[in-house]
Amino acid sequence: MLWELIATVFAGLGAAGIALLLRKISRNSAPRxxxxxxxxxxxxxxxxxxxxxxxxxxxxxxPEGVIVVKTVEQTAVWRPWSYLYPQTLRFIAADVANASVNQLNPQLKLVDLYFFERRASARRVPQVVHCQQQAQADFSATLQIPPPDSAVDGQWRKLAGDDALLIALCHSGANSNS
Structure with missing residues (x-):
């Protein structure tokens, strides 16, 4: 962010220099x-x-193998141009190349999600995706791993069938190490 501030100041100084040059070329007839x-x-x-x-x-x-699974476009009153063309200021990426398959239930895959936001540090959040049940849960020590072909409990959030994370992990053959 510091470098962006410095670049912004230099862009202003450069443009002011161009305007000053225009004033000198026009023998100060251009307005101040x-x-x-x-x-x-x-x-x-x-x-x-x-x-x-x-x-x-x-x-x-x-890096290769990390794909964007969701973007968040935003508009704001203080950015009126964003109503014409919304800005992507946040997105989620999944490390599908390094996703691992659970040994007890191969329908479960552990994947790292990375949350990116403009002017903020990226956050890594490990998630478990159940391909068969189309569900997602936070990876933790208390997460109950369901046996194969059984329903998931309340710790799991349902995913839509066309969810990009579900498609990337479960339908593209993105299986890897355990």
């Missing part, structure tokens, strides 16, 4: 307000660009 207007427009433009390019930049940095 051009200098702060250019600086403000450049800083605002840089911030808008960095917010819209953040998601693609983060996604390109994910």
């Amino acid at each position: 307000w051009l200098i702060p207007a250019f600086a403000g427009a450049a800083m605002l433009g840089f911030q808008i660009h960095s917010e819209y390019s953040w998601f693609e930049h983060q996604r390109s940095r994910l």
